[in-house]
């Protein structure tokens with residue numbers, strides 16, 4: 257919203273400009289007035305639109321032409337005053353004042369003009385007949401009003417119209433010559449309609465209309481009002497109402513009607529609520545909220561509510577319910593965007609179905625990728641989809657979780673992240689792209705159908721680690737050794753890919769490792785790609801296996817994407833597991849999900865055990881607090897009870913009640929621990945036998 261409004265009054269001498277201002281201020285007609293009234297400022301809370309308003313007078317006797325020009329260019333709205341009983345003052349409106357104003361203002365941002373016919377107390381008939389043709393001729397004239405400083409008629413109305421002309425200008429919305437809304441306004445309202453059409457059936461039903469109404473005007477429409485609105489549309493056009501809901505045509509008609517009836521502030525309220533500024537562009541503050549700060553070593557992820565919202569957007573556009581977006585469905589989904597955000601490379605970044613269409617899972621993966629790599633862009637996209645409006649949030653920024661500093665994760669040996677980045681290094685031709693594409697379930701035959709320019713340097717999908725779904729983001733690093741940037745090096749895990757059938761391929765991996773990763777804590781994994789081909793002896797001082805042993809890496813993992821079906825995904829689960837637990841050694845990280853170790857891991861991570869663990873902690877913690885309380889006066893609890901003596905008693909009761917029930921949990925958890933220890937011993941025995 258604007259911070260203030262500046263109204264300037266101009267016109268021939270003696271038409272009553274100064275009297276109008278004085279009448280407004282003192283609410284009575286002044287018998288004697290100066291040539292020019294002092295500039296006055298009306299505070300925000302007494303104006304109808306709650307914006308501070310400055311009113312500026314002009315007097316030919318006291319001001320020079322330069323001063324007038326300067327005032328015209330400073331004004332937000334100009335009232336040209338004439339006296340209804342003075343023909344000459346009316347003629348001067350078109351012969352002098354409008355041209356003068358146009359000379360002093362920008363052609364592109366014309367200042368709105370209001371024609372004011374003063375001294376209406378002196379004549380019987382109205383001056384409107386003379387004025388209406390003038391209004392039609394000059395589009396910058398917002399409105400005209402007849403008033404009388406003497407009878408105080410229409411005085412506050414005049415200043416209200418002036419304020420409204422600035423705050424809710426007609427210019428960007430409506431073309432008076434063509435008697436219809438301007439294209440930019442139609443475009444904006446169409447987007448608003450699509451965002452509000454929650455089930456995407458092309459009709460705003462009663463629920464959607466009510467939601468719309470509540471969002472824009474903070475109040476639902478009573479059902480009679482809803483019917484009245486629909487009836488007005490029904491009466492005026494054939495297909496404005498369909499299945500008892502408002503169609504896009506009806507919605508646009510309604511807004512045209514608002515504007516034509518001078519109620520364009522209604523349309524402006526809707527537009528502003530959906531993020532538009534005075535030029536009908538989406539506001540920068542709406543698309544790029546500044547509240548989001550991402551410190552270094554932190555990453556950005558979408559939170560649960562944002563995923564739910566994106567899921568609903570997907571559902572509303574997946575009309576044939578095949579869990580994938582056909583090109584038409586995708587186009588429809590991005591119809592509310594000013595441009596198509598996803599190019600053909602996205603189809604090679606995320607999972608697609610047999611037809612090459614982005615699946616539900618692929619769609620969420622792409623959003624996850626954008627959030628991770630370019631959070632500003634993600635916010636912008638969410639803005640186009642109307643996230644903050646539909647989910648009734650303050651800004652798009654609430655969709656984002658900024659993860660905690662990775663250094664803390666490493667210290668605590670656990671992470672809350674759900675997206676892990678794996679940078680893939682390897683000489684050209686070593687099989688990096690094949691490795692990325694195989695993660696999306698594509699074998700070599702399928703990969704060969706993709707054209708070179710649609711290839712992507714990213715692949716993202718999910719992997720299950722001990723029962724939890726995580727995103728693994730693979731990034732193929734360009735093999736030119738000298739241009740490795742910080743982002744090429746920063747990741748949660750490194751993949752070093754060599755072509756097992758090419759004797760020159762391993763050296764590159766060894767070189768990258770020694771130069772960049774040998775002294776870091778980032779876990780590394782060697783991949784022996786193209787394992788379906790004849791293995792060649794690598795021309796390097798050490799064999800890959802020896803190299804890995806020497807540098808405490810897991811042994812090279814044989815990998816091929818030249819398979820009949822989708823390539824095996826175990827390696828990606830392994831990578832994700834390593835990325836999640838960078839401090840652990842891989843040999844204690846089987847991820848097959850079949851052996852005893854995995855079953856045990858799954859059990860330990862299960863909700864039951866976690867709850868038992870949490871309960872146990874609370875019980876022990878509260879018991880120690882209980883023992884501390886009487887003796888230790890420095891504890892937080894007791895210092896609190898000093899400040900708030902009444903609150904210490906109930907706290908004590910709660911802890912005692914908790915302790916009683918915790919004996920049950922103690923027994924359960926002791927049982928679980930015994931079970932876990934036994935299971936693990938058995939696993940070790942089995943392992944030895946093998």
Ligand code: GDP
Pocket residue numbers: 268269270271272273274275276286287289290291374375376377378403404405406407
């Ligand atoms: P300005 O030169 O445009 O500022 O005009 P003034 O405010 O000085 O008014 C010029 C004369 O018109 C004064 O004698 C006012 O009393 C008179 N006047 C102003 N407004 C009205 C009005 O609404 N009705 C009548 N009858 N006289 C008015």
Ligand code: MG
Pocket residue numbers: 273274275290291292293314315
């Ligand atoms: Mg005056």
